[in-house]
Amino acid sequence: MNTFKRHIISYLEDWKTRKDHKPLIIRGARQVGKTTLVDQFSQTFTYRIMLNLEKSDDKRYFKDFNDVHTLTESLFLRNNLSMNDMGQTLLFIDEIQESPEAINILRYFYEEIPALYVIAAGSLLEFAMRETEHFPVGRVEFLYLHPLNFLEYLEAKGLNELLVKIHKIPASESAHQHLLEEFNRFVIIGGMPEVIKHYLNDGNLTNLPRVYESIWSTYQYDIEKYASNNSEKHILKHIMETAHLYLDERIKFQNFGGSNYRSREVGEAMRHLDTARVIRLIYPTTVITAPIIIDKKKFPRMQFLDTGIVNYTLGIQADMLKLGDLGDTYRGSVIPHMITQELLSMNTINDIKPCFWVREKSQSSAEVDLLIQYKSMLLPIEIKSGPTGTLKSLHQFIDACDHPYAIRLYAGKFSIDEHSTPAGTPYFLMNLPYYCATKLNEYIEYFVNHKS
Secondary structure, eight states: OOOOOOTTHHHHHHHHHOTTOOOEEEEOOTTSSHHHHHHHHHTTSSEEEEEETTSHHHHHHHHHOOSHHHHHHHHHHHTTOOGGGGGGEEEEEESGGGOHHHHHHHHHHHHHOTTSEEEEEOTTHHHHHHHOTTOOTTSOEEEEOOSOOHHHHHHHTTOHHHHHHHHSSSOOGGGHHHHHHHHHHHHHHOSOHHHHHHHHHHOOGGGOHHHHHHHHHHHHHHHHHTOSSHHHHHHHHHHHHHGGGGTTSOOOSTTGGGOOOOHHHHHHHHHHHHHTTSEEEEOEEOOSSSSOOBOTTSOOEEEESOHHHHHHHHTOHHHHTTOSOGGGHHHHTHHHHHHHHHHHHTOSSOOOOOEEEEEEOSSOEEEEEEEEEETTEEEEEEEOSSOGGGOHHHHHHHHHSSSOEEEEEESSOOEEEEEEOTTOOEEEEEEEEGGGGGGHHHHHHHHHHHOO
């Protein structure tokens, strides 16, 4: 079985070295690799106690014992361990959403048994957290896991020389075409661990549809379990069946997907999907100076868990194989979707979503694909395959803001150019290859330092 090195492992290693480590909850959607990650990390401990609360024998411990000391002693006895081994032992509680008692008792591990290392994980954990009466706020830590990003994909393929090249700022020009070709393939298949595992085993895309179907069917089944009534179940089902068709536009809740559902009903269902991390609602901002303040009164964009699943549900993967620049795929929406997925993948210690910028006036509107805060500046980012002359919205942002920095992600090579907007405002444009999205923060620092 393929195991992938995830960048989040460095955060786990840091957590292990800290004397004041709190119980750690790893949050993320189903099938993004949480269990595999912890199983891999557990090998660094002398002793391991691995529980899966979908198994009744494991779950019963949290029903039978409400005292953390008795619970721990029982678990150590079951695993033939001495309580003296506490500081060398990892307790992993998987599928913790199945037991409110297990969630509640996490706080007492921190307060009363601080020497024991405790990690918990679960699918749709956010729903269970919301329904737990005494969630241990302040007594646990969180890490967030996402599908594999491009850097993790390169490492999974064993392309170590390309990894060396991409980590150089700016990336080596000699590796550009190779990196772009690998990124295109990554965009087509996506970052779900099970998909990548099957792809690496035989290198054949034709065997992947059944894997996508299995993953997507599981999500549909899981989500319906959390519907409070049949009406909500039908709305969730409708959204899951139609949402991918609206990848290229901002959405309205009212009558979504050609339905008769009301705004309030669709909005509530969408927020459930956002909580489950299957579909994320990405809202815009209208500000041009820090801090970023999103506007939830405006229409959002949708971000799916994984671009590969979207491509599968749209039925476009075969056509994508024929394209040199995927920037025009599905009305130009697939690459921006993957870039946003890449940025989300780097949010390991927080759950902050990217946002985009809009200026809406009665005569005209402008929309910039992404807005990133760097120190006190907000930098506009467009994701385009065309020439700089098409950057109309970006120019409007530059005319209004108080700095000269803008970024374009595209299929070409790295460069920094000097331009002026049609209104005559001078600015610097960093042209960045698509595959550098996970390195965006480092490139921004390089960009500003070299042009300040």
